[in-house]
Amino acid sequence: MKLQISCQLDYEAYSSTPLILMLRPRSGSGQWIIKEEYILEPSVPITEYTDIYGNLCQRLLSPQGKFTVFTSSIVQTADEIDVAPNAEFVLIEDLPAEELIYLLPSRYCESDQLGNLAFQIVGNAYPGYDQVELIRQWIHHNIIYQYGFSNVSTSAKDTAYAKVGVCRDFSHLGIALCRSLSIPARMVVGYLHELNPMDLHAWFEAFVGGRWYTFDATQDYPKGNRVVLAYGRDAADVALATQFGSIFLLDMRVSVSVAEDVTV
Amino acid sequence: MKLQISCQLDYEAYSSTPLILMLRPRSGSGQWIIKEEYILEPSVPITEYTDIYGNLCQRLLSPQGKFTVFTSSIVQTADEIDVAPNAEFVLIEDLPAEELIYLLPSRYCESDQLGNLAFQIVGNAYPGYDQVELIRQWIHHNIIYQYGFSNVSTSAKDTAYAKVGVCRDFSHLGIALCRSLSIPARMVVGYLHELNPMDLHAWFEAFVGGRWYTFDATQDYPKGNRVVLAYGRDAADVALATQFGSIFLLDMRVSVSVAEDVTV
């Protein structure tokens, strides 16, 4: 399905402030950017670099006063996410070298401390995809989705105790539990069609059966039509907007809708 | 200046054929992509990867029959290119490691064989920018710009003898002469505002005074308002469209115009 996605950030800055944004989706194997806009108002100099995960990051100095960032894209997405019961656990010695980093604990995913919970959840399940799906279901059924109970410092361990959180927390817990079973797992942020209420979203991927699979513990069933903005070890790596000073986000509007056909 | 650029490639293929394209400009320090479209008609699966020079490359299998690729962007460009008389030659031992590759000879730039010509051209000029500018002027005045006398196999050495060629050949000769003086030089392909006749264009950059500077031996004076599509050692690395089979380019249309303001 072709999706029209957009995100508008309205800022007010007391003084000129450095911002790092990750709001430009990349074309890759799973999504194709047909059309795109990236507008700053007022216009200020901006540069772009690629981080160690391959994400496109935009750097700029906001002007003093009001400042708006508007991005919009039409993206060809997959209607379904791949589901692969029985896809096998990949032996450590067979993992591609570049995925090994996704086994390590990270700021919000203390996989070194959640092994017991993970073993409890997966029981005797067949190692690999089925374990990850059990983790996803356990989170979906045992963690309450509610705003206001977690914040930017909340980690997977915190969420495992508090049993409440938002998509970011659900993802962190899923990632940490996978890693504690030696399954590489990574954070994904982006857009999801028909997310309710609409917002930027976070989910996770696990590496089983020789490739990455998508898991989303906030949803009842596997849903496609996702647009990835960034991949990372956890939310520390994929903050869509990082500010370094006195700037306030006055408003943020996110939309996802079905796009009309684009022709030459 | 904001430029509206576009390129349309109309193909006809006897059978499904692999294509590699380099038609998506990247935002970076010198240009900012405000708006962009990348449309295939008919639509076929396409993926994108980054090559060793940081260029975005698109891979696809053309369908059998007629096939059109259309790309269009609005890009914020610099109105002037930086000019830096006396910018110094960078000692080999002070060159950043990642620029050393641009000292080496390459397919179309036999810098190992053009040292004599280079020394003749630069005479006693101050080492660095001034040498490159003398090389640029020498090419501009001594090589005739004319289509039909060079082809995809023509190298800098060929051009130095034949004294005729197009932008690609002018660039190769400039690059080879710079490298023979131990000045890193690289090929650039992209768009140039008010190029006459309008087409995709090629020029070169040389690394002097601690950074890359733009040189264009086809032009009378330094002109800004350029959009870079790709960087490489020479044309072998930056072919904007590479095909591997029986596909014919029926038509190609390139346009560059001043864009209207884009607002949120």
Place this chain on the structure above:
Amino acid sequence: MKLQISCQLDYEAYSSTPLILMLRPRSGSGQWIIKEEYILEPSVPITEYTDIYGNLCQRLLSPQGKFTVFTSSIVQTADEIDVAPNAEFVLIEDLPAEELIYLLPSRYCESDQLGNLAFQIVGNAYPGYDQVELIRQWIHHNIIYQYGFSNVSTSAKDTAYAKVGVCRDFSHLGIALCRSLSIPARMVVGYLHELNPMDLHAWFEAFVGGRWYTFDATQDYPKGNRVVLAYGRDAADVALATQFGSIFLLDMRVSVSVAEDVTV
């Protein structure tokens, strides 16, 4: 000074077990590997890859039973580490893109939660090197160096409360405090001449005045003669030996001594 360093790990494995090691120092701008040995006994297949930080990592499957890894090098090291009072804080907008990752919180460095302590420590110090040195001194004077009070899960925040730890904890705290002031900071593991008691060691680097500087909160004064094995965001990234199964480290011997001259 030329240092002879060595590390021997004696393992016993119940069954064949994947190991990832980071025991091969790289030659770079600060150290030169003159001689090196890397021996496995019994010999088993082993491969090497480079991680995202540029560290060399060795992968192997230990055999069942006794297994020894022995590495030894003669390394040209700098006798002094650079000390640069007044080296300035680098504005976020001026940081090289590749260093931005070292501003982010990580598993053991919750910089998002240690800002208050950092501001208390640095007071009105001149932003940059002097702040980092105050942090280093504060740790040196306020955290007790003692084994047995911290473990593989202990983070900077834990150490700030417990006020006790080892070199790894000292480093994590230094890194977290720097990052909370928007100073990029990274973990370093390796060897230090005359460390007492001798062991593998950890310290940190901070990016001020346009480059990385070495800081070691475990030492009374700046000491050179260090050999770096690996860099990373924190200990999660630079574990010198990671095992994935039932293997036991029976013994570990580390030595550092002055090397004799090596000639052709």
Place this chain on the structure above:
Amino acid sequence: MKLQISCQLDYEAYSSTPLILMLRPRSGSGQWIIKEEYILEPSVPITEYTDIYGNLCQRLLSPQGKFTVFTSSIVQTADEIDVAPNAEFVLIEDLPAEELIYLLPSRYCESDQLGNLAFQIVGNAYPGYDQVELIRQWIHHNIIYQYGFSNVSTSAKDTAYAKVGVCRDFSHLGIALCRSLSIPARMVVGYLHELNPMDLHAWFEAFVGGRWYTFDATQDYPKGNRVVLAYGRDAADVALATQFGSIFLLDMRVSVSVAEDVTV
């Protein structure tokens, strides 16, 4: 087999001269560096970086006067190289993105001009490994191995006409012919056990059947016990010693012998 390899370069420089060397083998999937020495006499500052192909490169300023570089390693090598008749041609659309660069023409491999010869040589052979082996055999039987008839500017096309050359020329021709058939091919330089006369050596690899295979047109039959120093598109990328000034190589000694066992 464990090989003891060494290379000694004796220089004399009129003045301090930049040198770039590629004399440190890397451990990887095919070879393991057990022991290594890298000695400069007199000792001068030296740094190391990784180029775009993953090769380790050493940079230094030679002192004025006599200067010696001595490298020696004990390397675990494979006794046999893999031979895979019928390994299939990989369709362009299935090639890993990172191998596409090895399809392009390069300084010494004008694959854009050698297609006719390649088609003549391979005839109706099964596409893939068998074609490469026919190319290898054709070179072995049709090109005379002799010093003094080629030089640093000699390319594959030159060799195809002159029908004489050394290992470097044999490799360039093999690479160019493979690429003209859309088979990725790359240059390899290093050591070969029992090469006669002993010297540094060059051969090539072709990507068929989903991986790289070793081919050596200078040899009668497939020989293992090779140590790779560097990979590249052709000799322009893998010069083992590049000098930028008035320095003379007085003598060069290369040795390869069977190493005794190395134990802890």
